[in-house]
Amino acid sequence: MTLQAKVHESTPPVTLGVYVHVPFCASTCDFCAFYQEKPQRQELERYLAAVEGEMRLRPLERPANTVFWGGGTPGLLPSKDLKRLAHATRTLCQQSPEEWTVEMAPSTVKADKVDTLLNSGVTRMSMGVQSFQTKTLDALGRLHSPDQARKAYATLRAGGCDNINLDLIFAIPGQSLDAWAEDLKAAIALEPEHISTYCLTFEEDTALWLKLNKGQVRKQSVEDEAVFYEITWEILEKAGYAQYEVSNFARPGYACQHNLNTWAMHEWLGYGPSAASQYQGERLTNPHDLNAWVQGIEVGKPTFEERIQVSDPTLFVDAWIFGLRTNAGVDRRLLEKRFPSAWDKASLDTLLSALCETNLLQLGSEDHYVLTPQGRLLADAIAEQFMDLPQR
Ligand code: SF4
CATH class of the missing domain: 3.20.20.70 (Aldolase class I)
Known part of the structure; x- marks a missing residue:
């Protein structure tokens, strides 16, 4: 294997x-x-x-x-x-x-x-x-x-x-x-x-x-x-x-x-100044400053520089972007199961076909997508195209 x-x-x-x-x-x-x-x-x-x-x-x-x-x-x-x-x-x-x-x-x-x-x-x-x-x-x-x-x-x-x-x-x-x-x-x-x-x-x-x-x-x-x-x-x-x-x-x-x-967009918790978390439907960023971070904790109320709800469409797109950066690629069926209502099927089909036609992406077995070596060199530009996908 x-x-x-x-x-x-x-x-x-x-x-x-x-x-x-x-x-x-x-x-x-x-x-x-x-x-x-x-x-x-x-x-x-x-x-x-x-x-x-x-x-x-x-x-x-x-x-x-x-x-x-x-x-x-x-x-x-x-x-x-x-x-x-x-x-x-x-x-x-x-x-x-x-x-x-x-x-x-x-x-x-x-x-x-x-x-x-x-x-x-x-x-x-x-x-x-x-x-x-x-x-x-x-x-x-x-x-x-x-x-x-x-x-x-x-x-x-x-x-x-x-x-x-x-x-x-x-x-x-x-x-x-x-x-x-x-x-x-x-x-x-x-x-x-x-x-x-x-x-x-x-x-x-x-x-x-x-x-x-x-x-x-x-x-x-x-x-x-x-x-x-x-x-x-x-x-x-x-x-x-x-x-x-x-x-x-x-x-x-x-x-x-x-x-x-x-990269699979599962969950993690970050501790310490500037640490980021993705946990229970939220993305949080701790203060980028030792004093501000310590002060919140000392009064028993951690403060966050950013605290946003993370939606299924965001996780879906990020899982594509980071998944495609891996050589294992993305199993489309698995992502669709995790985020059943998050994506616009027609737009995704169009983007995936275009990337395959230009030899940046390969369709492996059963809806499994992997970037070609040429695609890997352009991973950042491809990521931008996924970010532009319309959400449902
Ligand atoms: S300054 Fe940055 S790159 Fe250098 S050791 Fe510290 S964290 Fe690492």
Whole structure:
């Protein structure tokens, strides 16, 4: 059985994910738009007490299957704080999650932290390496060196971590295709179970975005980005990493279940500043500000920057958009069963036929749709067409 088929069949219908945002980073990377702050002991204490409070105030109504600690840099917390946060997370989940990922920056990986995390039930570590070349790391404003990334990886393995993801970034200004191929090969040489590759985006108000606007760096062209994507797919496929989503590749059995649950538009709850949730018919976003988030929890009333009812047509369209980004694709019959009255059949038929005729989409067996390699390169543009579908 191929990984592609396995991922599709194993997508469970009602899994529940928990996301915990740890909003601290030692410095801000030039490309980063995530909410984060420089850590101070007092702030860490406030954060930990508030996240415990939020978990008590917003409990789960059924046990959680997967957990993802992201940030920020969760690995920046000292061992005793990691233990405290892990205890609160396990209590919230009501069971040991089947998959529990923690994001680590190479400079934060220490043997005692790895030990604490694995003993607390963490099953997977995700390390933001981004590149194995000093020049590229400098261009991204990253703090670590290539050597530090390799040492951190060795520390994770020595500590007993048997499920590691490495994040890499491509299409960085000045990066050649050869340099990118070298980065991929350096990652493959370490033999992680999972590799995520992200095309650099210039998010508003980041240091890189400012440099772009001042003409200090040049964006890679769309045509060049497409070639970066193509060589990524080719090199990783040859090395035994099956692509299961536009940016994600895994050895058989190591696809990230937490993300698959999210892309299938099931449910997840987010804790911590800026964390998002999709739960019981609502989409919620926590305040993008530590103080505003803490204050709500301290008075026993969590506040939300956004709180909207999420309708079946929205979930239906999003399940198509995110589902098509996966190599498993979308089973139309399953989606129609989940959202029987959400779609306008004639418009959907027209869109699907047009995408198939232009060789961007393939109809597999029994109403099962998968993007072609060409379609995968245009996944964002295809998403816009789904967003324009008329709702019932
Ligand atoms: S470590 Fe991660 S979250 Fe922190 S600034 Fe860098 S990219 Fe952003």
